């Protein structure tokens with residue numbers, strides 16, 4: 100959604116900076132959460148690609164929970 104900012108307004112410029120920051124954080128979160136990560140299965144010790152959340156190990160079919168703590 101397009102937004103307009105007044106370039107001569109201090110509060111608008113502050114808002115713009117904040118909005119850019121928010122966008123970057125949001126995009127980074129999305130990227131992080133949708134990426135796959137190499138994890139080692141705690142049940143069988145083999146590694147596989149997992150996403151954030153609940154994964155099923157392809158080697159032993161156990162549920163592996165991948166929790167990503169993202170703090171900015």
Ligand SMILES: [Zn+2]
Pocket residue numbers: 140141142143144145156157158159160161
């Ligand atoms: Zn496993």
